[in-house]
Amino acid sequence: MKLDGGIAGAIGGTPLIRLERLFRDEPFAVFGKLEGMNPGGSAKDRPALHMLREAIRRGDVIEGSTVIESSSGNLAISLAQLCRFLGIRFICVVDPRTTDAHKRIIRSLGGEIELVEQPDAATGEFLPARIARVKELLGTIPDAYWTNQYGNPDNARSHQDTTMREIGDELGKIDYLFCGVSSCGTIRGCADYIRSRGWTTKVVAVDAQGSILFGGSSGPRRFPGLGAAIVPDLHGGDLADIVVKVSDADCVWGCRELARREAILAGASSGGVLAAVRRLAGSIPAGSICAAILPDRGERYMSSVFDDEWVKRELEIDPDAWNRGGLDMLYLNDSHITEAGVDWVKLAGIAEDAVRAMDRGEYAAPLKTYLRFPEPGNRIIATPAYLGGPHPLAGIKWIAGFPGNIKNGQPRAQNAIILNDPENGLPLAFVRCNLLNGLRAAAVSGVMLRAYADSRPDQDIRLGIIGWGPIGRLHLDMCAALLGSRLKEITLYDLRDIDPQSVPEAVRGRTAIASDWRKLYRRSSVIATCTVSAERYIDEPAAPGSLLLNVSLRDFKPEGVAGVRAVIVDDWREVCRENTDIELLHLRHGLREEDVRTLADLVCRDALAEFSGETVFFNPMGLGIFDIAIAGHYCREAVKRGLGIELP
Incomplete structure (x- = not known):
């Protein structure tokens, strides 16, 4: 028995195309490996072919054998196709998540469906129940063979020898590989190829929310082919450099964007892979070459991913905006x-x-x-x-x-x-x-606050807010969310009386209302000025090592901050005008642009490192970006x- 020629000869050699429209504004290139162009419609054709060939070579599969596998759909189609070509029996163990389209294709190719309707009692998951049913069938059917995609090294070798080799032959050494994970055969084989050549490629595993492959608790997943309820033998400890978990909504968005922008109809896991690329886009260096393995076709998801009513009902998302393409x-x-x-x-x-x-x-x-x-x-x-x-x-x-x-x-x-x-x-x-406007102001202050808190990891924070208007209240919300348990004490001050009931209940027990701004100023380690004061009033230095969030820009008399070295601004040209505190320091004390640090210095070059333990004076004029x-x-x-x- 041989598995050569015919439909087997058409497996592999799938197109690798640049997704220029989908990532047109990115400084890196993304190439999609269209595995749906395999004759069985998915990347699973490759391991199906390799596992069966090796089983035949070893004598595990002979004339009259029955091949059995647990599959959510795609591998079952690939095995059904090749078993029909060989003239042998194939049984696929599936669960209710397998789509009707997948089951119809399996039956059309002569495969038999064994449906497991109840999940495993111990875990509540279907995969252990499917594997248990496979083992039952192995014990009752003569000459039965389990391809075992979860532990068969031939699964991974098929991708090492073909999928990744094809990508490497066409693109050379790539910088990023994005690959969905389930049985882990594809990513294991591709990672082994990459590491065998000493490439520095970042391997990105795209996992589903609710999967336990990379930790976390098991949860519901609507789409097959992404994520797993058990950790397969092919997983290993060095599988990926980066892990991105995507939701069902991410998968739908990615599929619809791919269809809308590139006219490519791909399946749910392909959408998840593209959503992962989009999520990491901000951290991928300019000039990088990225390959994304798109596992299957989209025709099998017409009743889910591409069905507006299903998306509205199951995901509670209005797909009309996706369909509009942003033209309205x-x-x-x-x-x-x-x-x-x-x-x-x-x-x-x-x-x-x-x-x-x-x-x-x-x-x-x-x-x-x-x-x-x-x-x-x-x-x-x-x-x-x-x-x-x-x-x-x-x-x-x-x-x-x-x-x-x-x-x-x-x-x-x-x-x-x-x-x-x-x-x-x-x-x-x-x-x-x-x-x-308030959300933007508080979010930018949050960038400064996180950098300050990270530079003082062992310091508890005592927060003071001067001005209890909308901006002040949003700053309290932001500080509480970002600092968590490190926020030990809050003091508020306003010219008008502050109603204690206006303080969020979650932090009310840690909050005091000051009768004078000086009391607040002298006891707080982080002070946010959120006023509309017509006159400057803060005339004394803050406690050493404090963070001054000068949100309102015109509260500090020069003598109160003239001795501060760590002056941070968002943009010197913007903030050194319009009678700001920075402009007064420039005019009266000679503060120059080269004396200050910017938010870019803070975020990209760890600007606070040169001011260890010193007071920090942050002045955000508010940039349009x-x-x-x-x-x-x-x-x-x-x-x-x-x-x-x-x-x-």
Whole structure:
């Protein structure tokens, strides 16, 4: 018995194409290995062929044998096809997650379906129950052979000898390999090939949320082919350099984006792999060559991934925005942002990513324009910006500040942002949201706070906030979220009386209200000034080693901070004007641009290392790139959740 020629000869040699449209704005190249072009429709054709060939060579599979395997679908199709070609029996043990499309194909190729309907009693998972059923069948069927994809080294060797070799022959040494994991045959074989050649390639394992392959607890997973409820023998301890866990929604998004931008219809795990590339985009160096293995075709997911009603019902996501492709304009307001929720770790991370993009030169941000009328105190500030990175956007923020509005019961400031597609200039979103301005300010302060806290890992934090308006309250929320148990004490001060009930219940027991700003200032290690004070009032140095978050920019008299060496700004040109504390230090004490450090120095070059234990004076004027980045995040969240109003 031989397994050569015919359909077996068509396996492998799949196309490797550059995904230029999907990653058009990235400084690196991504090549997709289209494994769905194998005759059985997936990457599983390769191990099916190799495992059967080796079993025949060893005499484990002979005329009259029955091949048995536990599979979620794709390997079963590959084995059914090759067993039909050999003229031998094939039984596939599946569970309810296997799609009807997969089962129909298996039966069409002569395979028999053995459905396990109840999960394993001990673990609640189907995979152990499927394997137990395989072992039962092996004990009752003469000349039965289990290919055992989870522990058969021939599974991994097939990818070492073919998949990764093909990628290497075409691209040479690559910088990143993105590979979905389940039985771990593909990633094991590819990793072995890479390491056998001494390449420095980063191997990225794309796992499913709810999988235990790389730790964590087991949970529900809707799609086959990604993740596992057991750790297979092929796993090993050196499988991957980076692990990215993706959700079912990530898989759907990736598949639909691939179809929309590249006209490639691929299966759920392919979408997950592409979502992982997108997630790591901000950390992939410019010029890198990335290969992404896209395991199967999309036709088998018509009733799930590509079914709008299924996506709405099962994932509770409105797919219309994905289908629109961003061609319509989205309107968001405060209520939409509130419904999307505030994740301070994520927002600070977004601000930090924007800093990194700025440091790479992937931005444009002219100086703000101030329009004053009819009274000098009234103004509209225009802040245009472009930000590159994983989610490139352009746009402009308009913020109108009219102090007299307060007397009329109206907001002092009005904030609006327009986002544009940087490739064609088309407007993507209009965001009218005062909350967004505060979220941006607190997120940027969060970048500074995290760096400060990381430089003092053993120090408990005593937080003081001067000014209990919206910005002050958001700063308390941010500090509590980022500092956690390290935040031991909170002191608040405002010219107006502060209602203790206005303090979030979670931190109320740690919070005191000061009757004088000096009491707060002298006992706090982190002080945030969040006022609209018309006059400077802080005239004394802070306690040594403090962090001064000068959010309102005009609270410190020069003598209070003239002795501070660690002065951090977001942008010198912006902050050294408009009567800021930095401008006064420049004019009266000779502070120069070369004397300060920037957020880019902080994030990218560990600027605090040269100021160990010293007081830090942070002055963020507010750059448009941060407004664009935060607004872009909420627009993406709105699209995922079906929030906002579509404008014609």
